[in-house]
């Protein structure tokens with residue numbers, strides 16, 4: 001499969017509220033976003049990994065200047081999350097700054113906006 005169809009498949013999975021990534025058959029490296037080649041070893045053979053959606057906050061940043069369509073939600077909190085199964089993803093966090101600290105446990109949520117599914121994270125067990 002080429003990159004375009006892999007990304008399409010990734011999006012289709014998100015619509016079904018599933019987060020599915022890849023595990024390299026050679027080095028075991030886990031990727032969240034689809035790629036036709038392993039970023040570590042260049043191998044092109046993968047198996048699928050279904051993520052639980054749980055992960056740990058590695059770092060985060062607060063964006064005060066946001067695109068107009070996100071204006072109502074400003075400031076945006078963007079986090080880098082390491083998933084339980086491995087692999088890192090950056091996504092918007094549904095949390096305020098004082099709820100967050102590095103190492104915080106998070107879980108994925110799938111929010112529908114204008115018919116598109118947006119992957120976000122929120123504090124584990126939070127609202």
Ligand SMILES: [Zn+2]
Pocket residue numbers: 024025026027028029038039040041042043
């Ligand atoms: Zn690899």
